[in-house]
Amino acid sequence: MPKKKYAIDEKTEAMCSTCDTESAHTVVTVTKLGQITKMVCDVCESVSTFKSGVKTSIGMSSKSGSPYDRTRKYRKGQAMLHSTFGQGEVTAVIEPQKIDVLFGDQTRRLIHAQA
Ligand SMILES: [Zn+2]
Structure with a gap:
């Protein structure tokens, strides 16, 4: 080919x-x-x-997202690795600086895009 x-x-x-x-x-x-x-x-x-x-x-195993970083801007569907909650996926962007992230079967509201 x-x-x-x-x-x-x-x-x-x-x-x-x-x-x-x-x-x-x-x-x-x-x-x-x-x-x-x-x-x-x-x-x-x-x-x-x-x-x-x-x-x-580079620097990460497949499947696990990048470590959660509050200064980073997240989008729906992005994976992250939280130091406390573990592997999560952004389920919704609530406000410009708030996101819902699903960790296992629990959703946590996190901040993001904090300069
Ligand atoms: Zn990507």
Whole structure:
């Protein structure tokens, strides 16, 4: 199967291990042959790198989101890892700086986007 050539800043749909879904990504670096070596998820901004065509994630295991960071802006569907509550997923953005996050079977209201 011929491989598509990519260019830096090109948008592409790819599986994101943090979002756990196909999402739009922006190509950050490519090889001379136009193969993606690094791209960033437009949704959660996690960086994915590729070696020999195999996707590897930096700094986090698949499925577990990034550590919860109150200064970060979250969107519905994003995964996070909370130091107290563990693995969670944003179920709703309540107010510009409040989100509902489902941890296991409990929903917690957290703040986000705090500068
Ligand atoms: Zn993502």
